[in-house]
Amino acid sequence: MxxxxxxxxxxxxxxxxxxxxxxxxxxxxxxxxxxxxxxxxxxxxxxxxxxxxxxxxxxxxxxxxxxxxxxxxxxxxxxxxxxxxxxxxxxxxxxxxxxxxxxxxxxxxxxxxxxxxxxxxxxxxxxxxxxxxxxxxxxxxxMEPACVVMHGFYRTKIQAGDTVAVLGVGPIGLFAVQCAKIFGATKVIAIDVFDEKLEIAKELGADLCINAKDIDPIQVVKEMTGGSGVDIAVESAGNPFTSAQVLSLPKKGGTVVFMGIPYGDVAISREHFEKIVRNELTVLGSWNAVSGPFPGKEWPTTLHFMKEGKIKxxxxxxxxxxxxxxxxxxxxxxxxxxxxxxxxxxxxxxxx
Missing domain, CATH: 3.90.180.10 (Medium-chain alcohol dehydrogenases, catalytic domain)
Structure with missing residues (x-):
């Protein structure tokens, strides 16, 4: 072979x-x-x-x-x-x-x-x-990358009606757009620097697409949420810059979940880092796609929604x-x- x-x-x-x-x-x-x-x-x-x-x-x-x-x-x-x-x-x-x-x-x-x-x-x-x-x-x-995202959302306390921002819409981010809707988000914001990726995100259910090359995504998110921020921000770009920037997207008491892996050192400015403390954020890491009983509920759940056509x-x-x-x-x-x-x-x- x-x-x-x-x-x-x-x-x-x-x-x-x-x-x-x-x-x-x-x-x-x-x-x-x-x-x-x-x-x-x-x-x-x-x-x-x-x-x-x-x-x-x-x-x-x-x-x-x-x-x-x-x-x-x-x-x-x-x-x-x-x-x-x-x-x-x-x-x-x-x-x-x-x-x-x-x-x-x-x-x-x-x-x-x-x-x-x-x-x-x-x-x-x-x-x-x-x-x-x-x-x-x-x-x-x-299935496997979709289950990685499903695992990440199970780590959060997402509720029906939440607003979710997805920072980076490569394949993991595109699955995150879809899974956010499955978990009950009523508004999903996709952020990237490539229009081609944002067009796919829109096709897959993103309600707002922001090209961060053209406009400050933090400012846009604040404006569209009445100055507060999103309930959950997903870092799925795996980029050192966005790994810091994502901390400024959630509202006070909101959640950040890291699904991307930055293959480089992450330098966080005071402007972004202090949001963890001052806004009392929950910051979660999410690794891989398995849980107990093995391989975990991520797998049959994702398989169900793929069959239903809700994960594409x-x-x-x-x-x-x-x-x-x-x-x-x-x-x-x-x-x-x-x-x-x-x-x-x-x-x-x-x-x-």
Whole structure:
């Protein structure tokens, strides 16, 4: 089979690899139907390099089961499945409490174990959920990032009628726009510096879109909320600047939830930092997409809303590519040659 292996910074190669085999009675082999680029993949390609040199990259995937171990009971050969790529140890203090996102040795496929940028992948059977009838593989491969956002909103105390600002509308931010509405927000404000992203955010339900390159988003948010600010501000850009700026968006007693990861030091001015104290903000970090009982309610909940058409993936997809196109596409994203939204890989060379 073909697989895209990462060897170093800006060094991904599509190579012939052995088809994975069942190793334990609870293993399954999945034929990958669709797999997405994650923002963390892009950072690891351009800045950080691989966790394991030569590992098959990728972790946002859906596929069809082609083989199962003798003790597998939750799925069968031929089932379409969505994949939870994150595996806790199930033994540490946090795992014993069912707090799997806090596991001391959390692993994600595509890091130390081979991932989804391939024709086939081996997984533990507990890491998949059966796809409902009518859900397509392209939409289903967006499950993991959508669950990351769902996990973040479960961390908050969002209520029906709240106003939510989403700072940064890449894929995580676009899922945040949709999930905010699902959780009951009546007004969602999308903020970014790219009009292309804001147009997608509007299509996916944002009530107001602000290009922060043209206007001060803090001022606009204050004006539209009668001078108070939003109930919840989501930082999903993963940018050092916005990681400070987001603190000035909520009202007094409001909430900030960090879903993005800034791959750089964050310098916070007094103007932004003092909002934590003076406005008595709740500041939350949100990591990954799993909880107890594993993989957590994020997964069936997200699957339900995808089936209902209330969490959409297709509008954010700008590039659909084959396995062979992975290296050149990563390089184009790194060089910022053109606008990229969500990139989906189809190992079979056709859309699903």
């Amino acid at each position: 073909k697989g895209a292996k990462i060897y170093g910074i800006r060094d991904i190669r599509v190579e012939e690899c052995p088809i994975p085999e069942i190793k334990t009675p609870e293993d399954i082999i999945v034929k990958v139907k669709a797999v997405g680029f994650c923002g963390s993949d892009i950072s690891r390609y351009g800045k950080l390099g691989p966790h394991t040199v030569g590992a098959i990259f990728g972790h946002e995937l859906s596929g069809e089961i082609v083989e199962i171990g003798e003790q597998v009971t939750n799925v069968k050969v031929g089932d379409g499945v969505v994949v939870c790529p994150t595996t806790p140890c199930f033994h540490c203090e946090y795992c014993q409490l069912g707090k799997y996102s806090k596991c001391e040795s959390l692993q994600v496929i595509g890091a130390k174990e081979d991932g989804g940028f391939a024709e086939y992948v081996r997984l533990h059977s507990r890491s998949v959920l059966k796809m409902p009838e009518g859900l397509d593989f392209e939409t289903a491969c967006g 993936v297709k509008p954010m997809v700008t590039h659909r590519i084959s396995l062979d196109q992975i290296p050149e596409t990563f390089e184009k994203i790194y060089k910022r040659d053109s606008f990229f939204g969500k990139v989906i890989v189809f190992p079979e060379g056709k859309e699903c």
